[in-house]
Amino acid sequence: MPRERFVVHIDGRDLELSNLDKILYPAAGFTKGEVVDYYTRVAPALLPHLRDRALTRIRYPNGVEAAHFFEKNAPGGTPNWVRLERLPVPGSTKSRETIDFVVVDDLATLVWVANIASLELHTPQWRIGADPDLMVIDLDPGEPAGLHECCAVAVLVRDRLAADGVAAYPKTSGKKGMQLCCPIAGTQSAEHVSGYAKRVAEELSAQVPGSITARMTKAIRPGKVFIDWSQNAAAKTTVAPYSLRAQPTPTVSTPLTWAEVEAVAVGDAPARPYTASEVLDRVERDGDLLADLLNPGPAVP
Numbered sequence: 001m002p003r004e005r006f007v008v009h010i011d012g013r014d015l016e017l018s019n020l021d022k023i024l025y026p027a028a029g030f031t032k033g034e035v036v037d038y039y040t041r042v043a044p045a046l047l048p049h050l051r052d053r054a055l056t057r058i059r060y061p062n063g064v065e066a067a068h069f070f071e072k073n074a075p076g077g078t079p080n081w082v083r084l085e086r087l088p089v090p091g092s093t094k095s096r097e098t099i100d101f102v103v104v105d106d107l108a109t110l111v112w113v114a115n116i117a118s119l120e121l122h123t124p125q126w127r128i129g130a131d132p133d134l135m136v137i138d139l140d141p142g143e144p145a146g147l148h149e150c151c152a153v154a155v156l157v158r159d160r161l162a163a164d165g166v167a168a169y170p171k172t173s174g175k176k177g178m179q180l181c182c183p184i185a186g187t188q189s190a191e192h193v194s195g196y197a198k199r200v201a202e203e204l205s206a207q208v209p210g211s212i213t214a215r216m217t218k219a220i221r222p223g224k225v226f227i228d229w230s231q232n233a234a235a236k237t238t239v240a241p242y243s244l245r246a247q248p249t250p251t252v253s254t255p256l257t258w259a260e261v262e263a264v265a266v267g268d269a270p271a272r273p274y275t276a277s278e279v280l281d282r283v284e285r286d287g288d289l290l291a292d293l294l295n296p297g298p299a300v301p
Contacts (some may be wrong), residue, residue, distance in 0.1 A: 004018055008111070011108050013108035017113070024064060031075075032115070032252075035119065036249070038244065039114040046110070048288070049105040049293065049294075051105045051127075052127040053123040054087055055104050055121060055130070056072050056100035056237045057072075057112040057120065057122075059071055061116075070080040083102070084247060086100050087221070088106075120244060121240045122237035125190070127186075131190070132190050138227075139178050139180070139228070144270060145224060153208075153227070153263045154170055155217075156212075158180065161180075168180040169292060170257075173245070175273070183295060184297045194233050196228035198233050201228075202214045212225055240253065241254075241293075242279065252273075252275065254279050
């Protein structure tokens with residue numbers, strides 16, 4: 001019988017792993033050990049997008065078909081070498097003024113996070129103590145619209161942002177939608193960035209009202225792509241690139257090339273999510289398609 005717990009040594013840290021045979025994705029037979037292995041292997045591409053950002057985890061201790069919970073604060077038993085940052089939490093449902101956020105700066109912390117069944121990793125658009133250095137345009141399709149329609153809208157958004165000198169980099173959400181990630185200067189407030197994203201969303205909605213909406217009201221969203229500009233609010237987080245998602249199979253928020261997006265938009269390629277094994281192959285072949293997000297971009301108008 002395999003041992004249920006054993007210690008690994010990562011970059012000078014001792015870390016106890018447990019229950020690696022536990023199945024977390026029942027439909028795919030994907031185990032916690034495979035989750036840990038995926039995050040370990042994708043770490044060179046993933047870690048730069050997590051460093052210095054307060055992490056929100058969505059944990060599935062008994063797998064994706066069982067109960068889950070959001071976790072921002074450091075849980076009991078957090079190793080003393082894990083970086084914590086005490087930050088305000090506006091609007092906390094537990095009336096907390098501050099909590100100790102986990103910050104994943106290194107492989108040992110990433111493996112620890114994976115070992116406590118944190119399948120989904122979500123980060124804000126800002127680094128600790130700084131203004132936003134990212135702007136995110138979230139594309140959320142209302143049924144029967146899907147990823148195909150999102151890709152068509154993504155091209156429109158890309159071209160609109162380019163007119164203002166803002167570059168956009170696409171990724172799937174790992175579920176039904178996608179996000180455009182834009183490196184920005186890091187010199188403007190979240191309110192300013194969110195206001196700019198809202199203006200762009202409303203402009204495109206007015207141009208293509210049959211396909212796009214900038215309003216969150218669910219009653220008007222069927223068949224349209226909602227351009228969610230609100231992801232840029234200071235309190236919001238977005239699924240990180242290369243994060244697993246809690247779907248029947250281990251899908252991943254996957255960086256794409258614009259050629260791939262355009263092919264899906266015109267129907268030359270299927271609209272589908274990518275799995276963990278596929279993403280590892282893509283990273284080995286292409287490297288990090290979102291590496292440019294790590295460098296400052298322009299200020300937004």
